[in-house]
Each structure stands twice: as C-alpha cells, then as structure tokens.
Amino acid sequence: MDHLATLRALRAIVETGSFTAAAERLGTTHSAMSRQLRQLEEHLQVRLLDRNSRRMSLTEAGRDYYREAVSLLDRLEAADDRARAGQAQPSGRLRISVPQVVASQELPHWLPGFLARYPQVSLDLSADDQLVDVVGGGFDLALRIAPSLPDSQLVARELARCPRILVAAPAYLAQHGLPRQAPDLQQHTLLGFSPTAASAPWHLQGPRGATASIEAGQRMRVDATPALHAAVLAGMGISLFTALTVQEDLRAGRLIHVLPTWHGGQRCYFALYPHARALAPKVRALVEYLATHYAAWRSA
DSSP states (O other): OOHHHHHHHHHHHHHHSSHHHHHHHHTSOHHHHHHHHHHHHHHHTSOOEEEOSSOEEEOHHHHHHHHHHHHHHHHHHHHHHHHSTTOOOOOEEEEEEEOHHIIIIIHHHHHHHHHHHOTTEEEEEEEOSSOOOTTTTTOSEEEEEESOOOOOSSEEEEEEEEEEEEEEOHHHHHHHOOOOSGGGGGGSOBOEEOSSSSOOOEEEEOGGGOEEEEOOOSSOEESOHHHHHHHHHTTSOBEEEEHHHHHHHHHHTSSEEESTTOBOOEEEEEEEESOGGGOOHHHHHHHHHHHHHHHHHHHO
C-alpha cells in the first residue's frame, strides 16, 4: 500500500464529496479511489467513511484521522515547496477573515512579525463574528474559533486547543468577593456572550468530572467579544473567554482567573482555506506562520 497515495485519496474524497470528483482531481478512476480507501481502512482496522447511495460522511474516528492526515500532507507539501529551487516568494494581496476577538486581542502577537518577514505581502482583513463564505467572499483564508467544524470542502487546519476560563477584574472581586465553588457564581454578575437574542447557559466542567449549568447574562449580554472584554476589564462582572484571548491580561494582573479548577469547555482555533494543491505561496506562508505561532503558545 502506498500510504501517501491513500492519504491523498482520502483527502480528495472528503473535500470533493464523491469518488468520481476525487478521481477527476487526482487523474485516476473511481475504482482506484475506492480501492485506496478500502486499503487504508483495512490497514487501520477502522471505518473512516460512512457511505450510502445519497451521501457519505466521516465517522468519528475518520474525522480525527482525516485532520491528522491533512496536517501531515500540508507539512509535506510545504517542505516540498521550500526545497524546490526558485520557489516563488510570497507576494500579493492577502484577504483574510478573523473573529473580532482575534482582531482586537491577538493580532499584535503575530501579524507584525508576519508582515515584517514577508514585505511583499499586503493585507485586506475583515473582522466579523458572523461566518463568512470563504470562497464566495473572495477570502484566501479564514480563522475560526469553535468546538468543532462541520464537514466542508475547505481545508481545516487545527492550530490550537484551549479552554474557556472564568475571569474578572481585581476591582470587581474586591467589591463582590471571590467565588470559591461553582454554585457561588449565581450570586455574582455574570456577563454573557450571545450572537443572537437568545441566552445560552454556561456548561462548566470541574474536577473529578463535576459539571454545572449556570445561567449568565441576566444583567448584561453582548454580541461582540471585544465589548464583552471591555466590560469585564471595567469591573462589571465575571465572564468566560478562551485562555488565548486573556493571556496578556492575566500576566499583567488586569484580570484574575476565577475558579481555576473549572472551565467552560475547549475551543479550537482553525485555519480554513481552499484546497492546498493550488495554495498560493502567500497563503501557505501565513498558514505555516500561524501554525508556528500557536505551537509556541501550546508549548508555553
């Protein structure tokens, strides 16, 4: 079995949504694609795709394996590109979409360094918490923060996983006291984030498998994370943020980690972009730069 060929076949099948389209992309036949997938599943002793006459979808094991396979293929293609003599220098205008919180809190940690390294790249940046159509909107790349992503024909490269943590300003805690256990939160002002008119409870996870569902946002909820961040810094209450968002505030003492043995679940940072085979050097350069940046955060 040609392992790399089977990984490329799996990727093409998932991204195109059919064996026929995947075969056309790779210049082979439907039967060859089916055979490569079967060989890969037999090698792994696990089913990767559920398929019937109408549709197919990744199994749970398939989603995990596919994510790792895409990451491996991306790294291999990037290494190939770097090794080729006369590789095109990343240049041109790069159009990217990022959540508002990334634009307001995290860009200073990676964007200046990226633009300094690649002076021939210019940037169009859209900050929006609404999900944009990457291809239809003309974006080269989009960053997403989510527990997981639905299947799509875009490449989704996971950059980082981090917990959502409870934080508050020292001034708020000095006035209202520090919660000692999860039920104490009900006695505090809990600032909620909701992009819609409906409120959403916090589903917290604690030590030894403990859980708690806490209603938040009765006094105030907002639909933009930067506004929520400003409200917490102003001492208006306790809220949930990804650890990456508030790391500098915690280091500087502007915010305090509340109930550190509890968290509000994991969030993943994803880079979304079109198929990597035709990926422009400017996009590949940004994806690799982001991967390095977030890998350093994980190590720290």
